[in-house]
Amino acid sequence: MKKNKANDEISTIGLHPISDVDIKRLSDLKRIGIFGGTFNPIHNAHMLAAECARAALRLSCVVFMPVGVPPVKKMVETAAHRLAMTKAACASNADFHVSDYETSNDQISYSYNTCLAFTHQFPDADITFICGADAFMKIAKWRNYEELLSLVNFCIVTRPGIMEGALDDFTTRIEKKYGKKISKVRIPALEISSADIRSRIAVGEKVRYLMPDEAVLYAINNGLYMRKLQEPRAKARLKKDLSQNRYEHSLAVAEEAVRLARIYGVDEDLAYEAGLLHDCAKGMSPDGLPPDEAGYNIEFTEYEKSKPATIHAPLGAVRARTVYGVRDAQVLNAIRYHTIGRENMSMLEKIVFVADYIEPGRYEDESIRSARLAADTDIDAAAELKKRRNRFEHS
Numbered sequence: 317m318k319k320n321k322a323n324d325e326i327s328t329i330g331l332h333p334i335s336d337v338d339i340k341r342l343s344d345l346k347r348i349g350i351f352g353g354t355f356n357p358i359h360n361a362h363m364l365a366a367e368c369a370r371a372a373l374r375l376s377c378v379v380f381m382p383v384g385v386p387p388v389k390k391m392v393e394t395a396a397h398r399l400a401m402t403k404a405a406c407a408s409n410a411d412f413h414v415s416d417y418e419t420s421n422d423q424i425s426y427s428y429n430t431c432l433a434f435t436h437q438f439p440d441a442d443i444t445f446i447c448g449a450d451a452f453m454k455i456a457k458w459r460n461y462e463e464l465l466s467l468v469n470f471c472i473v474t475r476p477g478i479m480e481g482a483l484d485d486f487t488t489r490i491e492k493k494y495g496k497k498i499s500k501v502r503i504p505a506l507e508i509s510s511a512d513i514r515s516r517i518a519v520g521e522k523v524r525y526l527m528p529d530e531a532v533l534y535a536i537n538n539g540l541y542m543r544k545l546q547e548p549r550a551k552a553r554l555k556k557d558l559s560q561n562r563y564e565h566s567l568a569v570a571e572e573a574v575r576l577a578r579i580y581g582v583d584e585d586l587a588y589e590a591g592l593l594h595d596c597a598k599g600m601s602p603d604g605l606p607p608d609e610a611g612y613n614i615e616f617t618e619y620e621k622s623k624p625a626t627i628h629a630p631l632g633a634v635r636a637r638t639v640y641g642v643r644d645a646q647v648l649n650a651i652r653y654h655t656i657g658r659e660n661m662s663m664l665e666k667i668v669f670v671a672d673y674i675e676p677g678r679y680e681d682e683s684i685r686s687a688r689l690a691a692d693t694d695i696d697a698a699a700e701l702k703k704r705r706n707r708f709e710h711s
């Protein structure tokens with residue numbers, strides 16, 4: 317971060333500095349809106365609220381400010397995901413900017429601190445804090461709310477569920493008490509909430525048109541808000557679809573993948589899921605597979621088309637998604653590439669690739685013995701042995 321006098325001042329009062337990206341984007345602006353929220357996930361009512369506030373108050377820019385650690389204990393997706401998802405949603409709008417001010421550190425985020433830092437950094441700007449009516453009605457619970465009220469302007473957007481009469485009474489009382497004009501912006505009522513979207517995704521419902529497409533894509537690709545694999549159900553299904561031997565092999569690969577995940581610092585749950593489901597389409601044909609809600613289609617490589625023994629891997633990735641509800645792209649890729657591998661495999665992909673080769677139930681020949689010996693210290697060497705075997709068997 318470049319040397320910046322205002323940031324020195326901000327540090328002196330115990331706050332963390334504002335990033336160069338924010339400074340570059342916001343310096344010289346006359347009217348800045350700050351729109352705080354958990355954005356867990358961001359949705360269309362947020363986008364509409366920001367745009368209506370911008371237009372009504374002639375703001376030069378609305379800064380979306382995903383909260384880092386919320387003051388009120390709330391289970392939220394990681395800050396990194398919420399930040400990236402909000403950025404994806406706002407990328408196409410030049411009037412919107414997304415700040416990492418609150419997500420870039422692990423202290424509890426208070427709007428007062430954020431606004432204080434921003435008023436220091438941008439002393440010539442008129443700063444307006446934008447919030448929904450439901451949030452504003454609870455302002456007396458916010459840290460330093462009285463100071464915050466006198467520090468910045470407030471813009472309240474209407475929200476279904478909050479009667480305007482009650483909102484107006486409350487606003488008038490605040491205005492009188494603090495001698496402060498508060499703007500109200502009436503926006504077209506959208507009965508959308510992040511909580512509702514989370515429960516829809518968890519049961520596999522579509523959320524298109526409730527959220528910007530880019531944010532839907534981000535959430536789905538990163539497996540956000542999905543229910544984790546329901547293990548007993550998944551096992552029962554596998555047992556039905558696979559031979560007894562193949563089922564036992566799947567359990568063994570899952571265990572072996574977890575063991576390797578522990579060694580190589582990879583998420584053990586993901587390793588278990590991918591190991592368990594890697595052969596879930598073994599012996600099946602591509603016919604009759606339902607396309608899933610993201611229109612995820614199987615694309616076979618030329619090689620796979622010519623080797624029927626390998627298609628259960630790409631097929632398995634689709635089946636893991638559609639039948640078993642797996643949404644994590646890393647897990648799906650580990651299943652997708654467990655037979656023939658690919659260039660630049662992720663560690664999870666290598667783990668499942670190797671676990672499939674060396675799980676204890678497999679007959680030990682020379683190549684497998686060497687792979688077993690190598691796996692714990694040099695996973696690439698173990699993977700190479702399987703690739704060599706593949707080249708030999710599929711040539």
Ligand code: ATP
Pocket residue numbers: 352353354355356361362365446447448449450451452473474475476506507508509510511512
């Ligand atoms: P959750 O259901 O998790 O509380 P949310 O939909 O309320 O999520 P937040 O991230 O909590 O979204 O909200 C950020 C800001 O956007 C808040 O000030 C909130 O009042 C406002 N807001 C959220 N949804 C709407 C909506 N449908 N209409 C108007 N304002 C909204």
Ligand code: MG
Pocket residue numbers: none
């Ligand atoms: Mg809320």
